[in-house]
Amino acid sequence: MGVESSRRDDLESLAYLLIYFMRGTLPWRKLKGTTTAETWDLIRDKKIETAPLLTVGLPSEFEVFYSYVRGLEFGDLPDYEGLRQLFRSLAEREGYRVRRGI
Secondary structure: OOOOOOHHHHHHHHHHHHHHHHHOOOOOOOOOOOOHHHHHHHHHHHHHHHHHHOOOOOOHHHHHHHHHHHHOOOOOOOOHHHHHHHHHHHHHHOOOOOOOOO
């Protein structure tokens, strides 16, 4: 929303990156306004508009992650270990060998 960044914002960016990797695009990827400010406004509005749809069709862990990070308050310390375990469980369920200690 254009205010000071926090850990929550870093995790939200990571969520968008993971969704992008899974989908190959994001709904706001090619939005362009006539000014930089207008472009940022269009992107913000599209993110708000499409938030309920971003993880549809993806493994449920993506929705859990996205909802969790969007619900964090500015000063909250995220449960990093819980988030790592969320995706470790997904990887194991999908048959990937998961290395510990990373």
